[in-house]
Amino acid sequence: MRGIYTPLTRLRRQVFTAIAKMAYEDDVDYVQRIEEIPYEIVPGEKAHYRDDIFKERAILGERLRLAIGLSLYPVDRPSPISKGVKESAIAEKVYEPPLINVIPFACDACEPKALEVTSNCRGCLAHPCTSVCPVKAIAIKDGRSVIDKEKCIKCGRCKDTCPYGAIIQYDRPCAAACGVGAIESDELGRAKINYDKCVSCGMCLVSCPFGAIADKTQIFQLIQSIKKGDEVIAAVAPAFVGQFGPLATPDKFKKALSELGFSDVVEVALGADLGAIEEAHHYVNKVVNGEDPFIGTSCCPSWSVMAKTHFPELASYISGELTPMVATARIIKKERPNSRIVFIGPCAAKKLEASRRTVRSDVDFVITFEELMGMFVAKGVEFGEIEESEPIDDASSAGRGYSVAGGVADAIEKTVHELYPDVEMKIDRAEGLKECEKMLRLAKAGKRNGYLLEGMACPGGCVGGAGTLMPIRKAVKEVDKFKKSASRQSAMQNDYCDEADQLK
Amino acid sequence: MNNLEVKVCVCSSCVMKGAMDIIDSIENLNEVRDITHLNCNIEIKPVKCIGFPNHGKKSPIVQIGDSIIENANMETVMSHIMALAD
Numbered sequence: 001m002r003g004i005y006t007p008l009t010r011l012r013r014q015v016f017t018a019i020a021k022m023a024y025e026d027d028v029d030y031v032q033r034i035e036e037i038p039y040e041i042v043p044g045e046k047a048h049y050r051d052d053i054f055k056e057r058a059i060l061g062e063r064l065r066l067a068i069g070l071s072l073y074p075v076d077r078p079s080p081i082s083k084g085v086k087e088s089a090i091a092e093k094v095y096e097p098p099l100i101n102v103i104p105f106a107c108d109a110c111e112p113k114a115l116e117v118t119s120n121c122r123g124c125l126a127h128p129c130t131s132v133c134p135v136k137a138i139a140i141k142d143g144r145s146v147i148d149k150e151k152c153i154k155c156g157r158c159k160d161t162c163p164y165g166a167i168i169q170y171d172r173p174c175a176a177a178c179g180v181g182a183i184e185s186d187e188l189g190r191a192k193i194n195y196d197k198c199v200s201c202g203m204c205l206v207s208c209p210f211g212a213i214a215d216k217t218q219i220f221q222l223i224q225s226i227k228k229g230d231e232v233i234a235a236v237a238p239a240f241v242g243q244f245g246p247l248a249t250p251d252k253f254k255k256a257l258s259e260l261g262f263s264d265v266v267e268v269a270l271g272a273d274l275g276a277i278e279e280a281h282h283y284v285n286k287v288v289n290g291e292d293p294f295i296g297t298s299c300c301p302s303w304s305v306m307a308k309t310h311f312p313e314l315a316s317y318i319s320g321e322l323t324p325m326v327a328t329a330r331i332i333k334k335e336r337p338n339s340r341i342v343f344i345g346p347c348a349a350k351k352l353e354a355s356r357r358t359v360r361s362d363v364d365f366v367i368t369f370e371e372l373m374g375m376f377v378a379k380g381v382e383f384g385e386i387e388e389s390e391p392i393d394d395a396s397s398a399g400r401g402y403s404v405a406g407g408v409a410d411a412i413e414k415t416v417h418e419l420y421p422d423v424e425m426k427i428d429r430a431e432g433l434k435e436c437e438k439m440l441r442l443a444k445a446g447k448r449n450g451y452l453l454e455g456m457a458c459p460g461g462c463v464g465g466a467g468t469l470m471p472i473r474k475a476v477k478e479v480d481k482f483k484k485s486a487s488r489q490s491a492m493q494n495d496y497c498d499e500a501d502q503l504k
Numbered sequence: 505m506n507n508l509e510v511k512v513c514v515c516s517s518c519v520m521k522g523a524m525d526i527i528d529s530i531e532n533l534n535e536v537r538d539i540t541h542l543n544c545n546i547e548i549k550p551v552k553c554i555g556f557p558n559h560g561k562k563s564p565i566v567q568i569g570d571s572i573i574e575n576a577n578m579e580t581v582m583s584h585i586m587a588l589a590d
Contacts, residue, residue, distance in 0.1 A: 246514050474524065
């Protein structure tokens with residue numbers, strides 16, 4: 001569950017740690033090792049979480065495969081967990097779509113949407129629930145309300161009228177978390193993702209109470225690249241501050257990453273600065289003069305893919321500027337052409353963005369904060385033991401704000417005020433894909449003309465992403481502190497301001 | 505009002521296993537003091553390490569007063585604190 005540490009969070013992170021540990025080991029037989037891990041994470045003979053220890057280990061096997069970047073193994077054919085593992089031990093990204101996977105036999109096949117009469121029903125004399133039902137689906141039987149599920153159209157009127165709050169309505173948690181309606185059911189009633197609609201935001205995978213959804217990771221191959229001796233450079237998303245606990249101050253981050261084998265660390269907020277400037281110009285030169293009705297921000301990949309696929313007629317109004325990730329990667333590669341870039345962020349969708357044809361050569365790997373934490377634990381990196389401090393100082397306060405909902409529009413607005421003091425801006429923003437969609441519908445209806453539209457797929461912004469570790473309100477505080485500590489306040493003060501054009 | 509000191513280990517392993525979520529839940533406990541009749545002020549101290557280093561299997565570790573809770577979670581920590589309040 002997003003924001004609450006549960007046994008599922010623990011399992012997910014244990015998998016990352018185990019895979020990272022295995023990858024860092026020398027002379028290890030991966031095929032044998034991967035078969036052993038489920039017995040270490042789920043020891044003994046009695047089930048820990050589910051009804052059956054064999055099933056627990058089988059699900060873990062699937063999670064291990066996904067963590068290596070492999071596809072799920074078929075349940076109806078003989079296939080060992082270790083199949084393909086040896087071949088995946090390479091210093092290149094291993095990725096075959098889809099990114100987000102439902103592990104079918106881990107899914108509890110809960111009803112997509114249902115109304116249930118709970119034990120709070122007293123069979124009252126008034127039973128207004130029966131009166132308001134438009135399809136006569138609810139009746140009193142044996143002194144209690146009973147819903148006929150065949151007839152029920154799930155309008156929810158009975159729930160609203162019950163004086164005891166005895167009727168509840170729920171959505172399947174993965175579907176409720178999905179802002180684009182991509183969760184469907186397979187023939188056994190289990191959740192199935194419609195990949196034509198899915199934008200890989202990852203909200204379903206942190207919302208499933210049975211831990212049945214997981215995404216693929218690239219930590220195994222990243223560590224192979226580090227071990228090979230590649231010059232691996234971390235491009236860290238602005239949301240990184242505070243994610244690894246109070247001891248993990250930004251000035252210790254470079255040293256901690258060097259203990260993992262990274263050569264250097266660069267803030268992606270640097271690319272955010274450049275993006276803010278570009279989009280500020282774009283707003284003034286295209287939107288203010290009425291050439292385009294509005295501009296949608298470009299940084300959040302789930303938002304921009306949703307906007308372009310669900311509203312194709314608006315696609316050209318979503319900014320085509322380089323995302324902070326890509327701009328930062330290109331700046332690094334320009335100076336260090338042989339380096340390999342790892343984007344470290346809160347985001348599942350960035351994994352997909354980095355696999356796009358146009359971006360593939362810029363960003364070599366994408367991992368999340370949660371996966372990086374697994375690497376820290378696997379390697380025994382302790383922030384508390386790091387003495388040296390090496391300040392991180394690549395970006396301005398404006399770019400650093402990109403990680404929190406509202407921060408992107410703020411950065412662009414500030415830049416517009418600096419560059420074009422006479423321009424009055426109109427801004428709307430939305431967080432969560434459902435809200436984003438509503439905002440776009442208004443735009444489509446012509447009600448957002450002249451606007452800058454900030455879209456963030458994750459509620460709270462990037463600090464609420466699927467790959468984060470910190471409770472959101474704590475993360476927001478830390479981002480704020482880090483913003484204030486920036487040596488530059490304005491995006492325009494960024495050292496790379498003039499290079500934006502050369503990056504395209 | 506008494507002060508109750510709660511130390512939470514925030515080494516890498518403890519953070520990965522939810523130390524910050526435990527801190528969050530204790531902070532929330534302070535906020536609902538009126539309802540819970542908790543008559544002390546909980547002072548949370550994130551600390552570098554409790555016990556010996558590399559206690560991965562026992563993470564997260566939390567110290568409430570003199571007692572140390574291993575493999576702590578929101579549930580065990582909150583119930584320990586609430587028991588002191590009675």
